[in-house]
Amino acid sequence: MIVSSLNKKYDAIVIGTGISGGWAAKELCEKGLKTLVLERGRMVKHVEDYPTANKDIWEFEYRGKASNNEIQRQKKQNRTGFVTSKITKHWFVDDLKHPYNETKRFDWIRGYHLGGKSITWGRQALRMSDLDFEANKKEGVGVDWPIRYADIADWYTKVEKFIGVCGENLGLSHLPDGYFSPPMELNPVEKYFRSEISKHYKNRYLTIGRFANLTGDANHLGRANCINRNRCMRGCPLGAYFSSNSSTLPAAERTGNMTLRTNSIVYEIVYDDYSKKATGVKIIDAITKEKVEYSANVIFCCASAIATTSILLQSKSDRFPNGLGNDSGELGHNLMDHHFRVGATGTTNKFKDKDYIGNRPASFHIPRFRNLEENNKSKFLRGYSFQGSASRTDWRRAIKELSYGGAIKDDLLKQGSWRVGMTGFGECLPYHENKMTLDYKNTDEWGLPTITFDADFKENEIQMRKDIKQEAIKMLTLAGFENVKGYDDVASFYPGHAIHEMGTARMGHDPKTSVLNKYNQIHAVPNVYVTDGACMTSSGNQNPSLTYMALTARAVDHAVNQMKSKTI
Amino acid sequence: MDRRIAIKNILATLGLTVSTSTIIGFLESCSDNKVAEVSVFFDKTEIYLIDCLVDVFLPRTSIVGGKDLNLTQFVDKMCANVLTIQKQKEIKLGLNEFLKKFEQKFNKEASEVSVDTCEILLDICLNISKEKEVEVFKLLESDYSSLSKHSKSKCLLYRFLTTVREFSFLGYFTSEIIIKTEKSLLS
Ligand SMILES: Cc1cc2nc3c(=O)[nH]c(=O)nc-3n(C[C@H](O)[C@H](O)[C@H](O)COP(=O)(O)OP(=O)(O)OC[C@H]3O[C@@H](n4cnc5c(N)ncnc54)[C@H](O)[C@@H]3O)c2cc1C
Ligand code: SF4
Numbered sequence: 125m126i127v128s129s130l131n132k133k134y135d136a137i138v139i140g141t142g143i144s145g146g147w148a149a150k151e152l153c154e155k156g157l158k159t160l161v162l163e164r165g166r167m168v169k170h171v172e173d174y175p176t177a178n179k180d181i182w183e184f185e186y187r188g189k190a191s192n193n194e195i196q197r198q199k200k201q202n203r204t205g206f207v208t209s210k211i212t213k214h215w216f217v218d219d220l221k222h223p224y225n226e227t228k229r230f231d232w233i234r235g236y237h238l239g240g241k242s243i244t245w246g247r248q249a250l251r252m253s254d255l256d257f258e259a260n261k262k263e264g265v266g267v268d269w270p271i272r273y274a275d276i277a278d279w280y281t282k283v284e285k286f287i288g289v290c291g292e293n294l295g296l297s298h299l300p301d302g303y304f305s306p307p308m309e310l311n312p313v314e315k316y317f318r319s320e321i322s323k324h325y326k327n328r329y330l331t332i333g334r335f336a337n338l339t340g341d342a343n344h345l346g347r348a349n350c351i352n353r354n355r356c357m358r359g360c361p362l363g364a365y366f367s368s369n370s371s372t373l374p375a376a377e378r379t380g381n382m383t384l385r386t387n388s389i390v391y392e393i394v395y396d397d398y399s400k401k402a403t404g405v406k407i408i409d410a411i412t413k414e415k416v417e418y419s420a421n422v423i424f425c426c427a428s429a430i431a432t433t434s435i436l437l438q439s440k441s442d443r444f445p446n447g448l449g450n451d452s453g454e455l456g457h458n459l460m461d462h463h464f465r466v467g468a469t470g471t472t473n474k475f476k477d478k479d480y481i482g483n484r485p486a487s488f489h490i491p492r493f494r495n496l497e498e499n500n501k502s503k504f505l506r507g508y509s510f511q512g513s514a515s516r517t518d519w520r521r522a523i524k525e526l527s528y529g530g531a532i533k534d535d536l537l538k539q540g541s542w543r544v545g546m547t548g549f550g551e552c553l554p555y556h557e558n559k560m561t562l563d564y565k566n567t568d569e570w571g572l573p574t575i576t577f578d579a580d581f582k583e584n585e586i587q588m589r590k591d592i593k594q595e596a597i598k599m600l601t602l603a604g605f606e607n608v609k610g611y612d613d614v615a616s617f618y619p620g621h622a623i624h625e626m627g628t629a630r631m632g633h634d635p636k637t638s639v640l641n642k643y644n645q646i647h648a649v650p651n652v653y654v655t656d657g658a659c660m661t662s663s664g665n666q667n668p669s670l671t672y673m674a675l676t677a678r679a680v681d682h683a684v685n686q687m688k689s690k691t692i
Numbered sequence: 693m694d695r696r697i698a699i700k701n702i703l704a705t706l707g708l709t710v711s712t713s714t715i716i717g718f719l720e721s722c723s724d725n726k727v728a729e730v731s732v733f734f735d736k737t738e739i740y741l742i743d744c745l746v747d748v749f750l751p752r753t754s755i756v757g758g759k760d761l762n763l764t765q766f767v768d769k770m771c772a773n774v775l776t777i778q779k780q781k782e783i784k785l786g787l788n789e790f791l792k793k794f795e796q797k798f799n800k801e802a803s804e805v806s807v808d809t810c811e812i813l814l815d816i817c818l819n820i821s822k823e824k825e826v827e828v829f830k831l832l833e834s835d836y837s838s839l840s841k842h843s844k845s846k847c848l849l850y851r852f853l854t855t856v857r858e859f860s861f862l863g864y865f866t867s868e869i870i871i872k873t874e875k876s877l878l879s
Contacts, residue, residue: 530753
């Protein structure tokens with residue numbers, strides 16, 4: 125196996141260019157470090173490379189639906205039920221080219237290209253709180269987070285300022301306020317639901333979601349305000365939502381300190397037992413299959429939770445026979461995701477005089493209300509929040525009917541009655557036995573081991589789900605909605621489905637039970653930082669990416685100080 | 693050429709900016725024979741049946757109908773390329789169930805199917821009570837292999853009808869002309 129070694133040494137290497145990698149690149153470069161940014165996928169140039177951004181639905185073959193042949197190549201991505209349409213399929217991997225194994229079903233949804241999932245993320249940007257950071261310790265679950273809200277609050281603010289998050293502050297300790305631009309507007313039915321919820325409950329609130337879409341008058345270089353096209357997943361030519369491509373990577377580039385190399389699959393971090401540090405990384409060029417080694421003083425792992433953990437597990441040495449930094453044996457364990465697609469829907473015949481255009485790229489949010497107090501009485505630990513929206517139905521209201529004919533056809537051109545729907549987003553506990561491992565017998569086309577998943581949701585999540593459905597029904601009923609129906613999409617009750625995979629290289633105080641310390645450094649290899657979802661000690665119920673970004677910015681600050689003081 | 697007048701009138705009243713080539717495109721595709729020539733999934737007899745169904749599902753009113761938008765070809769293409777092999781088989785079997793019904797009811801050959809006869813048959817199959825409608829969708833979601841012989845043929849029949857109906861609706865309501873019509877109705 126010949127690995128050509130390039131002489132040039134960088135100050136830093138970042139693995140991955142998604143939400144966390146973009147942040148690592150920007151912060152490292154802005155702090156003056158010559159940084160090599162490695163991305164396994166293809167180049168995606170902001171604006172130029174969003175091929176479907178301006179297309180109308182009738183311009184897509186099969187009106188956007190993937191053909192049967194296309195689905196064969198994205199069977200696992202297609203489990204989501206929406207990402208493989210012709211509108212967005214190019215942002216998700218070819219499952220035949222990038223296989224993985226399932227001892228138990230795991231929906232591993234990935235985007236291998238510059239920007240990673242930052243292009244397609246749903247942009248919900250929520251802070252975690254001490255209710256989340258203290259929960260493991262209080263309940264004796266997993267290990268204690270080595271940080272508290274105060275350690276990360278300022279970093280959340282820094283991130284929100286840069287990426288631009290719109291939303292409403294509520295003054296809740298369990299969903300901390302943030303640095304927000306003006307919120308998007310709730311529509312009349314959502315406003316009504318909000319007032320009904322406040323009327324019936326003391327600790328429940330409906331607010332517009334906190335979204336990384338630009339509103340207000342703050343200046344974001346090279347980006348414009350959102351004009352409500354709700355086509356974000358295609359890539360926004362205005363840069364009106366946050367992605368690495370529109371925001372962090374251009375910022376890194378502007379410094380002149382970034383060297384970007386796409387088609388570069390990192391497969392190993394090189395460890396030097398003499399210095400007790402990592403010296404660099406090995407890559408395979410995805411196209412030429414050439415192997416190259418790059419060296420740097422500090423390495424940021426941001427390839428997304430599973431991929432980062434895979435790289436660490438592959439990085440074996442005499443010192444670390446079970447993978448880099450895996451003294452605890454926890455690397456690959458405690459795999460978490462959120463569970464969702466359980467809730468309720470309802471309709472109302474009121475508000476018929478209110479039209480609804482329906483392009484707002486944001487949903488409403490009902491923050492967690494369960495187990496806020498220590499003397500909770502629920503049958504489960506932790507809690508969940510709701511995301512949902514109200515809109516007037518369109519022609520699709522007739523899909524599950526047998527109606528036909530001229531009058532029906534003409535009627536379907538008009539807006540139907542209002543419908544409201546919401547889904548819970550529930551916390552999943554960290555279970556040691558939920559894990560990913562490497563399979564060296566089944567390798568991919570680059571000869572690298574594939575990943576095997578062995579994880580499932582358990583009793584706590586099942587009990588929580590029952591409550592989610594019940595409470596959704598109750599709230600809609602109390603608010604006077606009609607045809608209220610609960611749902612629980614059991615076909616999607618599998619880890620990975622919420623695309624919030626995390627936890628496989630957790631942070632903790634003790635090197636014996638965790639992989640990373642409180643600054644996201646590998647306990648035993650202090651010049652390697654892991655700042656993507658792998659670092660999460662518990663999942664909270666909040667969409668997690670804002671936390672990855674804040675932890676990344678904080679970790680870079682730490683790394684640069686350590687480098688200055690020559691500690692690493 | 694009353695179709696051309698219908699389209700032109702509608703476009704004019706809506707003040708839409710649809711290119712001339714688009715209108716010509718619609719018109720070119722309005723010939724019944726052409727549909728049969730280019731179909732890929734359905735054969736000649738079958739495509740004629742689909743054409744009739746599209747016309748009954750989405751007839752022309754003061755607003756263009758399904759045939760004006762060449763939806764027969766669209767339905768054919770969707771069945772050929774978007775449906776799984778299993779669903780494709782079910783569609784063909786379901787179509788035969790429909791034709792069987794037609795032959796029984798009218799004592800005619802399948803090739804003699806017409807818009808009028810389709811209308812009569814659809815009235816029997818689709819104009820049913822809400823409860824029965826719910827039952828149909830339940831049947832469509834059930835495990836086919838565990839169904840009785842009678843339920844199997846019913847399931848196939850409705851698989852065929854609901855699929856053609858859904859693709860017709862999809863093609864219609866996501867077409868350029870209809871989306872623009874919808875917008876203008878809103879404003
Ligand atoms: C449809 C959708 C909706 C979502 N909605 C939300 C939401 O509303 N809010 C929220 O917080 N989160 C949301 N998420 C999740 C969010 O996208 C992820 O949490 C986030 O992108 C993770 O960031 P990351 O940097 O860890 O990984 P990614 O963004 O996935 O980026 C990882 C990058 O690393 C690259 N890479 C992988 N392996 C290697 C390797 N070996 N060598 C080099 N490069 C490598 C990948 O190609 C990729 O570019 C959503 C995701 C999807 C798909
Ligand atoms: S909704 Fe806003 S952010 Fe999304 S694509 Fe449209 S303009 Fe861009």
